[in-house]
Amino acid sequence: xxxxxxxxxxxxxxxxxxxxxxxxxxxxxxxxxxxxxxxxxxxxxxxxxxxxxxxxxxxxxxxxxxxxxxxxxxxxxxxxxxxxxxxxxxxxxxxxxxxxxxxxxxxxxxxxxx
Numbered sequence: 001x002x003x004x005x006x007x008x009x010x011x012x013x014x015x016x017x018x019x020x021x022x023x024x025x026x027x028x029x030x031x032x033x034x035x036x037x038x039x040x041x042x043x044x045x046x047x048x049x050x051x052x053x054x055x056x057x058x059x060x061x062x063x064x065x066x067x068x069x070x071x072x073x074x075x076x077x078x079x080x081x082x083x084x085x086x087x088x089x090x091x092x093x094x095x096x097x098x099x100x101x102x103x104x105x106x107x108x109x110x111x112x113x114x
Contacts, residue, residue: 025084083109
């Protein structure tokens with residue numbers, strides 16, 4: 001029984017933004033478009049068209065929805081944010097590419113193609 005609750009808790013955490021209809025990396029113009037815990041990163045050169053995310057704890061990817069990683073100072077100088085993980089640019093939305101080592105993060109993530 002205890003394992004079932006652990007699995008259920010992990011699923012709820014993992015769905016994060018997904019359960020609200022948007023996922024990390026989706027286009028946005030306001031925080032409201034990114035779900036109840038989401039933020040819209042829309043004033044950075046690496047997030048044209050906006051980028052749904054949520055704040056997180058650097059080095060703790062479990063504070064991000066499944067399939068994303070926590071990037072230190074990803075949203076602002078003092079705000080870390082979740083970014084969509086990728087293995088190639090085809091996994092990123094149009095205008096974005098898969099980049100390794102962004103802001104020192106070990107995972108490859110989807111950011112602007114510029």
